[in-house]
Amino acid sequence: MTDVVVHDPTLRDGQHAVRHQLGVAALRGYAEAADAAGVPVVEVGHGNGLGASSLQVGRAAVSDDLMLATVRAALRRSKMGVFMLPGWGTSADLRKAIAHGADVIRIGVHCTEPSLAERHLGFLAEQGADGHCVLMMSHMATAAQLAEHAATAVGYGARAVGLMDSAGNFLPQDVSDRIGAIAAAVDVPVIFHGHNNLGMAVANSVAAAQAGATIIDGCARGFGAGAGNTQLEVLVPVLERTGFRTGIDLYGLLDAADFAERELMPAPPTTDTVSIVSGLAGVFSGFKHQVLDASRRSGVDPRDVFFELGRRQAIAGQEDLIVDVVAELGEVAS
Template identity: 75%
Template sequence: MSAAPPAGPAGKRVLIHDASLRDGHHAVRHQLGREQLRAYAEAADTAGIPVVEIGHGNGLGASSLQVGQARLDDDTMLSTVREALTRSRMAVFMLPGWGTTADLERAVAHEADVVRVGTHCTEGDLAERHLGYLRDRGVDAQAVLLMSHMASPERLAKECARLVGFGATAVGIMDSSGHYLPADVTARVGAMREAVDVPVMFHAHNNLGMAVANSVAAVEAGADILDACARGFGAGAGNTQLEVLVPVLERMGFSTGIDLYGLLDAADLAERELMPAPPTIDSVSVVSGLAGVFSGFKTRVLDVARREDVDPRDVFFELGRRQAVAGQEDLIVEVALALKAARSA
């Protein structure tokens, strides 16, 4: 296990982790096809993007009626992208409960270079067995805490230290609802940086238009790995826009090792081939960010709200009040029906 480089001035290397082919799946109901995956993976590889993540939006083993059935199975997605990458490393994501050790075994068999195991921000212990399995096989096993705005900087730092003890080679947080402002990020990443000696990562969503600013705050606070997606392709209002973040970091004096023109070409291809339109910050996305609700709920909330004739903004605020987390999609229906009944009463 190598120690993370210290947080420092300009010149520090920042590792960019491209989640377009995983988080972007949320935006198209997990329906990306084989040729779309191959085309973008080749473009990202040509640009020298260090890590390309692939899979269902909710990770390995998650394709289901509850959170969306993917057009392709995990094996097909992994083999397609693996064949397309010659320079970039391939990454996968798994949430315990959706994915299993068998899914990890298949990912390792497909030569996944990086495996991320995600849990709710206060439940890092759920990753212990999976991180141990990956550690024993010499895989770069990273751990990430979701819905991180629900925990204090001190609690997140404590969870990260435990994850390192379980075998995580890097740890980090996701702003799963796009709720953060830069000061929130600085406090949390700073606390994590002090608690661990492995690389720290940060993953932003753009519900309040702060994704690039929050990513900059993260790297200035000591983060070593930043997630981003081409054109922001991702759940809800989208993720940090990759082709904006990289030149911003380079202008600040940080190093990414990514070719600018190649990056811009990959982003143009993504807009043309992967998405009906780039993500936008619409009214529902703003409410989702304010309410602190998982961005991946957006499509499902809109569908259920339309069917039950209730205001999706009310659904989001009530989900936030109930502290709903990823995997609780069934709660969307319950909330909508409760709002409909209250209106009738």
């Protein structure tokens, strides 16, 4: 049996599904339940990470300080994780997270831009903190490119490095190829974080573990935007049955999932047709509402818009492309 460290971003990535409105009681209750189950790392924060609470991507109900203090106090065995996107978060936020006792600090960057993490990973290494780097939207780069960028991040000081399938685009072979290439290129633990747009989040995570990833993410009830994340309480028993050891108590994990369903979310995520199209197109699911609104106004099929955005490799922050694509498709149609 190989050991896998299950990393639980329910209280961070799940926030996207509730506009970052999780309250203190919900944060504390879930952290206690995950801790009781023996989940190794419980990540908390605004959906876009440290420092991101803002009018632009949504204000969180609870400040970073209070989130970190609440979850830290609730954890006895589990480590506390945080996430930061350079630009939203700064070195000051990293200092704050360390002061609050964050054990695992992840820096997320677009898959081809590891240099954006250089300064932060260097700072974390200086501080002796456990700094990790995740390459996001990783379907937009080849296995060889990802292996190169992962090695670069390790050179900056990352103590673990890996991939987010941010658009939920991967099938298991895609994951095997990419994770395998990274595992061969670095000598630190490799991370995989899946989304369920093509119903493959658990299968992709197993493929990642089989290809050498030893840190795998999952959220209770799949809590997350759109089709949701890898469903944690499914992932764990499936990993165990496939020959990986997680150290997590199954019944405790199921209790945490029941708590999450009851107290964190209006309803568990499901894979609707828009999620499928954005997954197939390889487009960030956060584009959903803007694509639907702009398409409706122009009488364009939003599915065509998603596929065209995918062909143009649109990424978060490039929302202006939506308007262009809708306008062009509208002209062709009329």
